[in-house]
Amino acid sequence: MPSIRPLAGGHDDPHIARMRHSSLDRRRFLAATGTGLLASTLLACGSREAEAAEHFAVTKTDAQWRAQLGPAAFEVLRQEGTERPYSSALNGEHRAGTFACKGCAQPLFSSKTKFESGTGWPSFYAPLPRAIGYRRDSTLGMVRTEVHCARCGGHLGHVFDDGPRPTGKRYCMNGVAMTFRPA
Structure with missing residues (x-):
């Protein structure tokens, strides 16, 4: 045994x-x-802790935003989505002019501050004065700084500390959330 x-x-x-x-x-x-x-x-x-205290000059219902923006822009601006890299025509926009919020036409960035970041999204080193607001975003397991339109609160993208001089900032924006007006 x-x-x-x-x-x-x-x-x-x-x-x-x-x-x-x-x-x-x-x-x-x-x-x-x-x-x-x-x-x-x-x-x-994590991403919306301060939103309740914010009030915006332009407000609409989700149905109104959806009708105005269409599905892609609605998902980014109103639901904090992200477009695929290299999918926006604004990534290759190099003319003189102004980039504005697609939700409310607020001027956001001058073409003078646009640069090629190689990320696949339109990138800028500085916004226009009082054009944008910021929120802490802790989604995706990291802490980032979200950028939104100061007039309507639409989500635009994020800002990072790896941009060029003079600011050292990279405002990495979703092109579908903006329009372009040539100078």
Whole structure:
């Protein structure tokens, strides 16, 4: 008859060892699932903490915004979406002029501050005075600074600290959220 060696924990019964191992696997699974749910909840709550206190001169219902903007611009401006890189014609716009909010026509950026960032989105190193507002955005597991239109609150993109002189900023904007008016 084969001898049975004692298992870790001093038990000789292989059935008890399997149960202990199964119980450990269940605990690991539940811990991982709980951690994932907590992280999802925190990420979903992170980007709009200051919005309740903000008031904008231009306000509309979602139905009005949807009718005015169309699906792509509505998703970016009103639902904080992001267009695919290199999908906007404004990324290659190099004429003199002004980039404005597609939601309310607020002038946002001068073409003089536009630069090629290589990211696939129109990028600027400075906005026009009082044209934009900022919010803390902690979605996607990182803290970023969201940029929105100061007049209607429409989401435009994010600002980063890796831009050119003189500001060192890169305002990485969604082209679908803007229009261009040549000078």
